[in-house]
Amino acid sequence: MEEEITVDIVYTIWLRHIKRYIRSRSRIIGSLGMPLFFLLVLGFGLNSVVDLPGMGQDYMGFLIPGIISMSVLFTSVFSGIQIIWDKQFGFLKETLVAPVSRMEIMLGQTLGGATTSLIQGLIILVFSLFLGLNISNIYGFLVACAFMVLIGLSFTAFGIAIASKMDDMHGFQLIINFVIFPIFGLSGALFPLNSLPSWLQPLTLIDPLAYGVEGIRYGLLGTSQINPYFCFIVLAGFTVFMMTFGSYLFRKIQI
Amino acid sequence: MFAIKVENLTKEFDGLVAVDNVSFDIEAGEIFGLLGPNGAGKTTILSMLSTILKPTSGTAIVNDLDILKDEDGVRKSIGIVFQDQSLDEELTAYENMDFHGRLYRIPKNLRQERIAELLKLVELEDRKDSLVKTFSGGMRRRLEIARGLLHHPKVLFLDEPTLGLDPQTRNHLWQYIENLNKEKGITIILTTHYMDEADKLCEKVAIIDMGKIIALDTPQKLKEDLGGDVITIKSPDADKIYSKIKASWVKNIESHDGFVTINLENAEKHITEIVSLSSHNNIDIESISIHKPTLEDVFLNFTGKTIREQEFNTKDQMRMRQRLWRRR
Incomplete structure (x- = not known):
């Protein structure tokens, strides 16, 4: 089948994703639980004992962009992996047998995942306003949103790539423990990257989320450890790569 | 005019031949049945x-349209209801229909009109805004059929449409299928492993076993070809009866899990012979019956096995059970 892309079809897939998201209130609340817990416990618990020299920030302020990225990361990976449910409950067949291209389906799913993760990130952001976050300029806010969208797109595609290769949810815990948590842990969401021992630092540099966290941090706080332009280029590159890779695997799904 | 022309179709999975060089034609406007045990290759x-x-x-x-050259064209011209459910349970009946209509690029007004019409046809119009997860198995099946018709396909594929449904719902569904065929002139191809379903519903039946078509005709003709009557004997010593009955009037005899099935002319005349032969040889008979040939007997005649035996031979047994379990 030729890979033509119609906005209508992409919109249809996107719309279904959004409808399902809005309807699953327990999932929205459930997936807000962990980031809020981290924010409150770590933020308040460590605020007085952690001193971040040269950052002009207390720990709570430092932590907020990290937790926003966390929320976006988890929501987007979950969104992508949902395709496994579609596979198991048969709905994917209905989509795949329709006269639409796989690229359209993939794009709709990815945009849907990115949208819901942006919403989740924004909810944490709004909550953070009560914890001392100060958004002084709209430009910074938009920069943060752009980075959230990139994280959302790339990791939804990442989830779809995984889902394309898995037949059921059995391997899911494995992915969370050995892939998603390391990506989160090494991203500098919870602590400054340069506080890690030097042998661990190269690992953080190949962690795409690190550039997302730093980008959001730059947008919200105005300071970052990595140049924000560089962050943007790396993360945008990763997004393009992930979406290409994801659609490649998605196209090979057999039902 | 042919709706479908199959030419030497073969499918192998890792060296295992699931469909073996199959050729047949389906005429436009026909209800055509692919009949065979699970794992025979119907779904493939x-x-x-x-x-x-x-x-x-x-x-x-x-x-x-050639299935190899014009995938999109074929997809637009067919409707399909899968064996396993393929609805989105988190959406309402209407939304499931709407999603489908959008994927098939049906313009909005026409889409709304047809959805209303079809939901009425399958008697789901008052449940159109309920989530599918609250629906019963029969309602889901009806919704899927309605969805398969939304883009006005010329050919509708139904893969085991009544699997796991209660008898009443099955009857109901048969009626829908017949009406669709008559009123809208849609060619319907269905797979089933229920012999009575194929017999009642299909104008033509292809019997499939191990990836091959072993018989293809109208159910009537298939049964007539077998001819005469069928005597079924239930006995703990079925194999013994099988070896003892060697009369010239026996056209065909098969022994299968505690039953002996004999195909013959004028069964009424020979039944006493069978009974006296059995008592002579001290063989117990639990029950004995005479009936006209059914498609089940046709299948038995061609394969030497009942369709159920054939099913439980395959590893599909486990998968089948899982599927039924999931559907509940």
Whole structure:
């Protein structure tokens, strides 16, 4: 089948994703639980004992962009992996047998995942306003949103790539423990990257989320450890790569 | 005029031949049944005809379009109801229909009109805004059929449409299918492993076993070809009866899990012979019956096995059970 892309079809897939998201209130609340817990416990618990020299920030302020990225990361990976449910409950067949291209389906799913993760990130952001976050300029806010969208797109595609290769949810815990948590842990969401021992630092540099966290941090706080332009280029590159890779695997799904 | 022309269609999975060089034609406006045990290759044939699977070799023409050359064209001209459910349970009946209509690029006004019409046809119009997860098995099936018709396909594929449904719902569904065929002139191809379903519903039946078509005709003709009557004997010593009965009037005799099935002319005349032969040889008979040949007997005649035996031979047994379990 030729890979033509119609906005209508992409919109249809996107719309279904959004409808399902809005309807699953327990999932929205459930997936807000962990980031809020981290924010409150770590933020308040460590605020007085952690001193971040040269950052002009207390720990709570430092932590907020990290937790926003966390929320976006988890929501987007979950969104992508949902395709496994579609596979198991048969709905994917209905989509795949329709006269639409796989690229359209993939794009709709990815945009849907990115949208819901942006919403989740924004909810944490709004909550953070009560914890001392100060958004002084709209430009910074938009920069943060752009980075959230990139994280959302790339990791939804990442989830779809995984889902394309898995037949059921059995391997899911494995992915969370050995892939998603390391990506989160090494991203500098919870602590400054340069506080890690030097042998661990190269690992953080190949962690795409690190550039997302730093980008959001730059947008919200105005300071970052990595140049924000560089962050943007790396993360945008990763997004393009992930979406290409994801659609490649998605196209090979057999039902 | 042919709706479907299958030419030497073959599908192998890792060296295992699921569909073995199958050729047949389906006339437009027909209800055509693919009949056979689970694992015979029925679903694989349907998957190839609906372009979900690529054949290993051979091809088919569906509505004048080649399944290898014009996937999109074929997809637009067919409707399909899968064996396993394929609805989104988190959406309402209407939304499921709407999603489908958008994917098939049906303009908004026409889409709304047809959805209303079809939901009425399958008697779901008052449940259109309920989430599908609150629906019963029969309601889901009806919704899927309605959805398969939304883009006005010329050919509708139904893969085991009544699997796991109660008898009443099955009857109901048969009626829908017949009406659809008559009133809208849609060619219907269904797979089933229920012999009575094929007999009642289909104008033509292809009996499939181990990836091959072993018989193809009208149910009437298939039964007539077998001819005469069928005597079924239930006995703990079925094999013994099988070896003892060697009369010239026996056209065909098969022994299978505690039953002996004999195909013959004028059964009324010979039944006493059978009974006295058995008591002479001290063979217990639990029950004995005479009936006209059914498709079940046709299948038995061609394969030497009942359709159920054939099913439980295959590893599919486990998968089948899982599927039924999931559907509940």
